[in-house]
Amino acid sequence: MTSSVKSGATTRERAEEALAAAVAHLRGLQDEQGWWKGELATNVTMDAEDLLLREFLGIRQAGETEEAARWIRSQQRDDGSWATFHGGPGDLSTTVEAWVALRLAGDPAGAAHLRLAQEFVHAHGGLERTRVFTRIWLALFGLWSWDELPDMPPEMIFLPRWFPLNIYDWACWARQTVVPLTVVNALRPVRPLPFGVDELRTGAPAPRPAAPWTWPGAFQRVDRALHAYGRRPARRLRRKAMDRAAQWILDRQEADGGWGGIQPPWVYSLLALHLLGYSDDHPAMKAGLAGLDGFLVREETPHGTVRRLEACQSPVWDTGLAVIALLDAGVPADDPAVRAAADWLLGEEISERGDWAVRRPRLAPGGWAFEFANDLYPDTDDTAEIVLGLRRVAHPDPAAVRAAVERGVAWTVGMQSRDGGWGAFDADNTRLMPTRLPFCDFGAVVDPPTADVTAHVVEMLAAVGAAGGEPARRGVLWLLRHQEADGSWFGRWGANHVYGTGAVVPALVAAGVRRGSAPIRRAVRWLVEHQNPDGGWGEDLRSYRDPAWIGRGASTASQTAWALLALHAAGGADADAAAERGVDWLVRTQRDDGTWDEPEFTGTGFPGDFYINYHLYRLVFPVTALGRHLAGRS
Structure with missing residues (x-):
């Protein structure tokens, strides 16, 4: 009006x-x-990843799951996809994460709205063409192989500031995300879910490696070497790197319990600390989870309460x-x-x-x-x-x-x-x-x-x-x-x-x-x-x-x-x-x-x-x- x-x-x-x-x-x-x-307001990856985080930590509750699922369902487009902005085109990775979250909430794979999402995913390359961050979430639950993800070793935290790819070469939001992810990547956890994602696979082969004289090709070969090192790392160096990364993360936790005030480093820092043995009762974990709850928005709708997470x-x-x-x-x-x-x-x-x-x-x-x-x-x-x-x-x-x-x-x-x-x-x-x-x-x-x-x-x-x-x-x-x-x-x-x-x-x-x-x-x-x-x-x-x-x-x-x-x-x-x-x-x-x-x-x-x-x-x-x-x- x-x-x-x-x-x-x-x-x-x-x-x-x-x-x-x-x-x-x-x-x-x-x-x-x-x-x-x-x-x-952003898109439903925030809500899908929030549910997946809580599932991984073992703290997901039925009520909050249904409220989040109700919100995710409400944002699905007519073509079965989810977009990254209002009026925009459907996005493959966002759609995959939403599909997995709704399966976690109990929606059957054969439900009409999930079949429609599956058709969109297949038409746009399938699970195999999703972004790396989506496949990291899948790997946490055994739905994707860690071997098929790029390797980021925690030892990178020792790189001097003048050396390429040291953590201060990254933007602040990226370095605060990358450091905890190196810990997660090194530990390669798997906590299986009671469902799979085969419905979203196309079976398409991985793209052929790029020519070695190109930047993509050179880094693909560096990645192979990092994977080989990751299978047999120098144990003392790896342990020191993990300890240094943990301290780096803890030193950057803010007064509200978060990291950088934004969702990506916040959730990955919680994952890293959890995998390093920090219990849910540890002050850093308690503050982090409580602060994340402060980013939740609840709203009453004709179809019931919905719950969504602000990215910042x-x-x-x-x-x-x-x-x-x-x-x-x-x-x-x-x-x-x-x-x-x-x-x-x-x-x-x-x-x-x-x-x-x-x-x-x-x-x-x-x-x-x-x-x-x-x-x-x-x-x-x-x-x-x-x-x-x-x-x-x-x-x-x-x-x-x-x-x-x-x-x-x-x-x-x-x-x-x-x-x-x-x-x-x-x-x-x-x-x-x-x-x-x-x-x-x-x-x-x-x-x-x-x-x-x-x-x-x-x-x-x-x-x-x-x-x-x-x-x-x-x-x-x-x-x-x-x-x-x-x-x-x-x-x-x-x-x-x-x-x-x-x-x-x-x-x-x-x-x-x-x-x-x-x-x-x-x-x-x-x-x-x-x-x-x-x-x-x-x-x-x-x-x-x-x-x-x-x-x-x-x-x-x-x-x-x-x-x-x-x-x-x-x-x-x-x-x-x-x-x-x-x-x-x-x-x-x-x-x-x-x-x-x-x-x-x-x-x-x-x-x-x-x-x-x-x-x-x-x-x-x-x-x-x-x-x-x-x-x-x-």
Whole structure:
């Protein structure tokens, strides 16, 4: 249902009414402690793997199994598959994991919905063509052979930092996943289930090895050597490696019991510790399992209670964006909601040294992370947005705010990579060797500089008066060098070129790039050309793999807002005309409760592989866009 507007209201009045309703809705979502957090929705692999983890640990309960199974069944598509994002194509590995989870829940293989899934799996290559992570879960239960999986020995933890494939060559999320998986891989556990997966096999032979002079072929042969070593490892070295890995894992457990605040390292760390003999009553295991329960979302539906697992939680990010949105909407800088959010954010500042210090050992800690509890992995993206918000708050202790902002800015500047850009969690995390391993057929495993993150940092530096400094100038040059041929910018953490362009244009303008310059006008032209006939913007997540989808997709509130932010910053008759149509789309599609419907996923975890629906995006970004639009036309 869309919102009603006053009869005869002017375009400006309608936009003001929409903004007021959206601000009221946003205010109503704030927690009494000062933070905001929208649900972070992904796909049913989270729920399938949660059930499999609990089955492996021997703690799965019938009630939670049925609630999760009910959710998984509800997400099946008409063709029998499960997708990785709303409206996307069916995904083979996701479908296999969902099928196994439903069999675990007691659904018979001959049930109509599982037969339909089986047909989809066969049509797309069968079990034999699933990704490595799916086959690891199958191997845990004897449904796939460990011998047919790539080998990752725990001894890699001893590799020096200068050596290729040392654990700090991996992105933070990848290294925290890989280290526990090396333990699981070395122990090769098998705990059989009372059913098999032969229904999903096609019997197709494994692909022929690649030529030895190619990267794939070379690593396939290295993998054979690692398998041979794994059958007869050096026992003392293997034991020391396992002990070192266990300590590495324990040292990185966060206050909430998790690892990195995200599902993959969390569940694999629990598996590794369990296999190393840590009982369910061990403090690390107890905290890990209890924390994982905090990621569960339960919802009542006409068919009963459903239970799903968030892959991550984003309160720090959401709160920073909400503060910016309210301030852009004209909420006073000393408003109680804004001050409460600032107080909470000040309490979330990072003061510990994490893995980022491996490449920046002399850099003092600072900045902010993404989650409730993630003291070891702050990120430059969150830090930039929070600085942009905090510096505008009229706080009763301005010195405390100023000091936190200065520490955040200094830490972020220190995380600049050699090429002038910024990655999210690490500096100079650009070695491509990990991406070539047979193990790495799913998800990004390195954290190089990206346009969206670099843009947010440049915008932050401009806001604190450092646009003329060398770090900002180098960041601007990086952005100009990485503009796509069509005038857009790639979006790493949001979908996709609309997100990247929506971030970069405001940053460049804030840093002093002329609105009339060629890069800005090319970006405006790209946005105008990709505006939908209804006035909004959208970009389907398939654009990460198929260029035909770049800039194309159903209009969404968040993506329309991103386009509006760029057009507002750029200005000009062409940008203004397109922006008016975009604002009209937001006004027309607003719900009566002040927010917008957005079933589409517009967040990105791993480009091409894993996507996110941030439930707060549909609100905070339209509030920011409408606020800036109206302020610019007062």
